Amino acid sequence: MNRRDFIHTSCLTCAASVGLLSFLQSCTTNKYVSNFKVDQKKLSVKRAEFTVVKKGKTIQQKFILLKPENSPFPIALYQLPNDQFKALYLECSHQGCELNPYETALVCPCHGAEFNTKGEVTQGPAEASLKTFVTSSDAENVYIQLA
Numbered sequence: 001m002n003r004r005d006f007i008h009t010s011c012l013t014c015a016a017s018v019g020l021l022s023f024l025q026s027c028t029t030n031k032y033v034s035n036f037k038v039d040q041k042k043l044s045v046k047r048a049e050f051t052v053v054k055k056g057k058t059i060q061q062k063f064i065l066l067k068p069e070n071s072p073f074p075i076a077l078y079q080l081p082n083d084q085f086k087a088l089y090l091e092c093s094h095q096g097c098e099l100n101p102y103e104t105a106l107v108c109p110c111h112g113a114e115f116n117t118k119g120e121v122t123q124g125p126a127e128a129s130l131k132t133f134v135t136s137s138d139a140e141n142v143y144i145q146l147a
C-alpha cells in the first residue's frame with residue numbers, strides 16, 4: 001500500500017467511525033428520569049417512565065437512566081422480555097469509566113469494553129460483569145434495592 005492509498009483508507013475508516021458514533025449517539029436520546037423516589041435504600045420508579053411520546057408516536061424505551069443522589073454513577077434500568085428488569089451500575093469493571101448505554105449493549109468509551117444488557121462482558125479488556133441491583137416490580141412500579 002502506498003502512502004496515498006494509506007491516507008485514503010485511513011480517512012474512510014475515520015469517516016465511518018464518526019458516522020457510527022453519531023448513529024449510536026442518536027440512539028441515546030435523553031433517557032434520564034428524575035421522577036423517582038428513594039425510601040430506605042429502595043428506589044421506585046413508575047413503569048410509565050419507559051414510555052415516551054415523540055412526534056405523536058408512543059415509544060416503549062428499552063431502558064431508562066436514573067441518578068440517585070450521592071451515587072457517583074448512574075443506573076441503567078433495562079426492561080427485558082417476560083416482564084423482567086435489570087438494573088446495571090454504569091461503572092466499567094475494568095478501570096471505572098462511565099459506560100455509554102445503548103438498547104442492546106453498554107460500551108466503555110475508555111478502552112472499548114462492551115457488556116450485554118445483563119451486565120456480562122462481551123468484549124474486553126474488562127473481565128468482570130457489571131455491578132447489578134436486585135429488582136422487583138408490581139403493576140405500577142419497578143423497584144431497585146440500592147444496598
Ligand code: FES
Binds near residue numbers: 095111113125
Ligand atoms: S475502563 Fe472501561 S474498558 Fe477500561
